[in-house]
Amino acid sequence: MAEISKTSVKSKGYLGALALIGVLLGLYWGLLHAPPDAYQGEVQRIMYLHIPSILTAYLSFFLVFVGSCLYLWKREKRDDILAYSAAEIGALFTALTIVEGSIWGKPTWGVWWTWDARLTLTAILLLIFAGYLMLRSLTDDENRAASAAAVLGIIGFLDIPLIHMSVYWWRTLHQPPSILRPDKAPWDNVHPAMLTALAINFVGFVLLYFYLLSRRFRLGEINEEIKARLLNRNN
Amino acid sequence: MGAWGFVFLAYGIVWCAILIYWLTLKRRLRRAETELAQLRASQESQKNVQT
Numbered sequence: 001m002a003e004i005s006k007t008s009v010k011s012k013g014y015l016g017a018l019a020l021i022g023v024l025l026g027l028y029w030g031l032l033h034a035p036p037d038a039y040q041g042e043v044q045r046i047m048y049l050h051i052p053s054i055l056t057a058y059l060s061f062f063l064v065f066v067g068s069c070l071y072l073w074k075r076e077k078r079d080d081i082l083a084y085s086a087a088e089i090g091a092l093f094t095a096l097t098i099v100e101g102s103i104w105g106k107p108t109w110g111v112w113w114t115w116d117a118r119l120t121l122t123a124i125l126l127l128i129f130a131g132y133l134m135l136r137s138l139t140d141d142e143n144r145a146a147s148a149a150a151v152l153g154i155i156g157f158l159d160i161p162l163i164h165m166s167v168y169w170w171r172t173l174h175q176p177p178s179i180l181r182p183d184k185a186p187w188d189n190v191h192p193a194m195l196t197a198l199a200i201n202f203v204g205f206v207l208l209y210f211y212l213l214s215r216r217f218r219l220g221e222i223n224e225e226i227k228a229r230l231l232n233r234n235n
Numbered sequence: 236m237g238a239w240g241f242v243f244l245a246y247g248i249v250w251c252a253i254l255i256y257w258l259t260l261k262r263r264l265r266r267a268e269t270e271l272a273q274l275r276a277s278q279e280s281q282k283n284v285q286t
Contacts, residue, residue, distance in 0.1 A: 215260050
C-alpha cells in the first residue's frame with residue numbers, strides 16, 4: 001500500500017513538472033515567439049489563453065458528464081468524486097474564459113460584455129456549474145445531493161453543443177470558431193506560428209488540468225475515507 | 236490602456252487565479268491528510284487498548 005502511494009505521489013510530481021514546463025513554454029510562445037495579428041495586433045495574444053481555457057472547460061464538463069452517468073448507473077463513489085472534482089476545476093476554467101474574453105472584447109469590440117448568444121450561453125454554463133457546486137454543499141443527505149448533482153451535471157453538459165453551434169445558429173458578434181470548424185482544417189485557417197503557440201498552450205493547459213484534477217480527486221478520496229471512519233467510530 | 240496592457244491584465248488575472256486555486260487545493264489536501272492520519276492513529280490506539 002505504501003509502495004502504491006509512493007508511486008502515485010511520484011507520478012503526480014512528474015505530471016506537475018510536465019504541466020509547469022508546458023505552461024512556461026506556452027507563455028514564451030504566446031507572448032514572445034508568435035507574431036502579432038495583422039488586424040488585432042498584440043491583443044490577439046489573449047487568444048492563447050482564451051481558446052485553451054474553454055477547450056479545457058469543455059473537457060472538464062465531459063468528465064463531469066461521464067462521471068455523473070456512471071454514478072447514476074453504478075452508484076460508485078469514485079465516479080461521483082470524479083464528477084465533483086471535474087466540476088470544480090471546470091467552473092474555474094469557465095470563469096477564466098469569460099474574464100479573458102471580456103478583456104479581449106474591450107479593445108476589439110469596444111465593450112467589456114454584450115448579451116451575445118455565445119457569451120450568454122457560456123455565462124449560463126458557469127451558472128449551472130456554480131449551482132452544481134452549491135447543491136453539493138447545501139444538502140445534508142450526501143447521496144441525494146450526489147444524485148441531484150449528477151442530473152444537473154448531465155444537463156449542464158448539454159449546453160456545450162449549444163455554445164459551440166450558437167455562432168452558426170444565431171447572428172452573433174462572436175466570430176465563428178477558428179480551430180473546431182466543420183468546413184476547414186485549423187492549418188488552412190490559422191498561421192502556422194500562431195497555431196503552434198495555440199497547440200503548445202493547449203497541451204500546457206491540459207497537463208495543468210490533469211495535475212489539478214489528480215490533486216482534487218485525491219482530496220475527494222481522503223474526505224470519503226474520513227467520513228467512513230467517523231461513521232464507523234460513531235456506530 | 237494600450238494593447239499590451241490588456242494582454243498583461245488577462246495573463247495576470249488568469250495565472251493569479253490558477254495559482255490561488257492551486258495553493259488553496261494544496262492547503263485543503265494537507266489539512267485532510269493530517270485529519271485522516273490523526274483519525275487512523277486514534278483508531279489504531281483504540282484497537283490496541285481493546286486487544
